[in-house]
Amino acid sequence: MTAAIPAQAPAGDPQSAAPTAVPLLEVSGLTKHFPIGGGLLRRKAGAVQAVDDVSFSVGAGESFGLVGESGCGKSTTGRLVARLLEPSGGTIRYDGRDITHASRRQLAPLRSQIQVVFQDPYSSLNPRHTVGTIISGPMKVNGIDPPGGHRKRVQELLEIVGLNPEHYNRFPHEFSGGQRQRIGIARALAVEPRLVVADEPVSALDVSIQAQVVNLLKELQRDLGIAFVFIAHDLAVVRHFCERVAVMYLGKVVEVADRASLYTNPHHPYTHALLSAVPGERGADGARRPRVRLTGDLPSPANPPSGCRFRTRCPKAQAVCAEQEPPLVRLGAAPAPDVACHFPAPPDPTAAAGPVAAVPAGAAAP
Amino acid sequence: MTAVQSTKKNMADAARGNGAAADPAPAEPLLDVADLKVRFRTEDGIVKAVDGLTFRLERGRTLGIVGESGSGKSVTNLALLGLHNPARSTIEGRARFDGIDLIGAPERRLRDLRGRRLSMIFQDPLTALSPYYTIGEQIAETYRRHTKADRKAARARAVEMLDRVGIPQAARRIRDYPHQFSGGMRQRAMIAMALVCEPDLLIADEPTTALDVTVQAQILDLLGELQRDLGTAIILVTHDLGVVEDVADDVLVMYAGRAVEYGSTAEVLDTPQHPYTWGLLSSMPRLDGDVDEPLRPVPGSPPSLLNPPSGCAFHPRCGHAVELCRTERPVLARPALAPGSGDAVPWPGNGVSACHLDTATREGATA
Structure with missing residues (x-):
């Protein structure tokens, strides 16, 4: 299918993931607070600190993953990056330019370079528009006139994403969920973006269809050299797709590392817990990995815990964690992860004590 | 306990085979489904949602039903509970639950079984719980319906169940409404409601799909613990093979309303x-x-x-x-x-x- 795409030199060398020159996207101290309360006459009662002081960078052609559980701020971060939301603080630099508070007019030329693929392939496509209209929309809005006309380009795009080019006149309801997600991807590709923010692009899909779409995105990333900010909660999918991954918890980035380091040698206790909760994963000996049980619920982002936000559920928490917020710092030389923890360490199966017991998960099964 | 479990396991292994008719089972299993067919009449024709499904489940064991959307997993379970609208569906075949025929049973009989001996938990606890009643009232209602307990006893039972599924300060939280609970807590509350009468069979339809992975792990652990304590048999419907691997004893893989593979979890996933x-x-x-x-x-x-x-x-x-x-x-x-x-x-x-x-x-x- 996508083997039809000529193999081009990837625009970004995956090895140079840690950006050397100017990264394509550079986010520093990004913050988004949503005010609570309001009402007609009432004062503001506080703010949901959806994203708080988040920094990362994405190189050209790099696939960067944002993982975390619901409410951790990963989708908000994605929307901020695509400037669908106005940041409360921090800076977003795209290709060296500060776009943090760029106006509509200033953003217009960049809109074609930054595209979004949404989670729900049902609500993100207008049911009254044909596939042709949907995919050519971004080209028309951005004043792009492809050689050979819009229809020809739409057909090319349909072919690239593995759909029948004859179907440009059909409506979204005539397609299955996986096919609709391909339409959403074709729409994002229509303007030849350099950066795609993909917000849970495969979460709504069945597992066999999910694999088809992941493969497609991977081929596009490799063949077209598009950089991705890939937002997902499925750790295995993120590992498959992303070269570097940031783990978020309650609006903060707790760990950023390249794929190999994060998945084999995670340093933040929350990353340990996340990885150990993935069902059905077994170690080399066939035994279930010891599970780090997290107790309790996610605290409210309107009133996050003092110091480290994870401390209320963290097996390693000490007094210092409540007093000082751990900064995101690099542990050692270049390939080392960036971790925001007072006690960063790889998981130690023997050190299970206190409120968290490392239980072999098999014990939980009947 | 372990001896009992291993006997059960052997029995189940012996019982599993070429469908119900082939092996003379040593004892009747808790649930015996044979050639179940569910059809829906629609404007476009008849949908064969389940087309000849046969499986069985022993007490205290967990059967994972795996398949993609539209493979008939949920339709099967709703048919077992008699929850399909008879005006629009035809259900054929046999489903015997502890000697009682579920298919074609009168509604009164099913009402008596549902909630007491057969229970179900759904994927989305927010739509399955009523927003107008407190968590405590909803748990107590089931209990009172089936045990004729008075309000006070039912309330105490609701607190006990909520405590058992790991909700802190259960006595206070039973006065909360569903919207005051987080997603994981709502799922716990629904589990409490389903298990309040200590049913023999719990049908869990994608119980963790809407939950985050760490919460999912908590809920699966909880189901395992409750199963060990109460000896409940569980049908776990899921699309996640990882969940099945961790929790199920047996697996039934469905495709287009039919079983394509059925065996022990190790067999199906390893070979x-x-x-x-x-x-x-x-x-x-x-x-x-x-x-x-x-x-x-x-x-x-x-x-x-x-x-x-x-x-x-x-x-x-x-x-x-x-x-x-x-x-x-x-x-x-x-x-x-x-x-x-x-x-x-x-x-x-x-x-x-x-x-x-x-x-x-x-x-x-x-x-």
């Missing part, structure tokens, strides 16, 4: 016999997989159940389909010969699959 099961397993990215290898998805998409393919419903998406697959519908059966044995050695496992491929081809394909 899968059906090409669709291979496809499901190779579609899943794993934490230890090779990231440079593309995933190997099942090509195409599931068929319409208005007009399912002839023969084996999977043949249009199957890389190994031969002429026979297009014309003749395969039945659930053990492969004849052991892998690698050449001939003579019979298949060692009890797992069954509905596929025309012979052992040699399957070995070549999995290798």
